[in-house]
Amino acid sequence: MNNRSTVKQTLAALCALLLSALVIANVADAANVKLISVAEREVVTTTADGVDVTEIVPAESVIPGEEVIYTTYYNNTSDRIADKIVITNQVPEHTRYKANSAIGADTAITYSVDGGKSFAAPEELMVTGKNGEQRVARPSEYTHIRWAYEPVLPPGEKGSVQFRVVLR
Numbered sequence: 001m002n003n004r005s006t007v008k009q010t011l012a013a014l015c016a017l018l019l020s021a022l023v024i025a026n027v028a029d030a031a032n033v034k035l036i037s038v039a040e041r042e043v044v045t046t047t048a049d050g051v052d053v054t055e056i057v058p059a060e061s062v063i064p065g066e067e068v069i070y071t072t073y074y075n076n077t078s079d080r081i082a083d084k085i086v087i088t089n090q091v092p093e094h095t096r097y098k099a100n101s102a103i104g105a106d107t108a109i110t111y112s113v114d115g116g117k118s119f120a121a122p123e124e125l126m127v128t129g130k131n132g133e134q135r136v137a138r139p140s141e142y143t144h145i146r147w148a149y150e151p152v153l154p155p156g157e158k159g160s161v162q163f164r165v166v167l168r
Contacts, residue, residue, distance in 0.1 A: 032078030032080065033077070035072055036073045040059050069163075071160050074160065076154065081152045081155065083152045086147070088145070088147075091145065096166050097163065102147075106151050108147070113142060119146045
């Protein structure tokens with residue numbers, strides 16, 4: 001097996017890990033809120049006129065240093081109001097969270113540095129440094145992101161939450 005083949009296999013394996021990012025939804029009536037998670041990346045192409053055009057395409061192949069955009073779409077498919085919607089995404093292995101990239105309308109966004117056991121605002125996330133002292137966690141140390149949807153979600157309504165990572 002040559003080096004090029006090994007690199008392709010490694011990238012394929014990393015892509016599989018990226019595309020299988022864990023998404024967990026905690027909803028009072030979870031059966032009626034459907035989730036779809038997608039992994040995408042930005043591709044910039046230049047037109048014949050010299051204009052750069054940015055497209056969002058499926059993240060079928062990425063290389064170290066590239067960003068992947070994770071979007072979780074939610075949809076209340078029932079005829080009842082859904083409340084207490086919480087969506088949790090794991091930061092995939094072999095990636096690092098891109099600072100300030102988590103977004104979601106009408107959500108409170110918190111983060112975890114302990115494998116999803118506890119969540120807090122960035123300034124409240126503490127880790128033990130190499131010298132044994134507590135310090136504020138860096139975004140690259142986040143393991144999970146949580147969005148708590150604050151209003152109720154009426155029947156038929158939908159939305160999305162999103163974050164970005166960089167492949168290590």
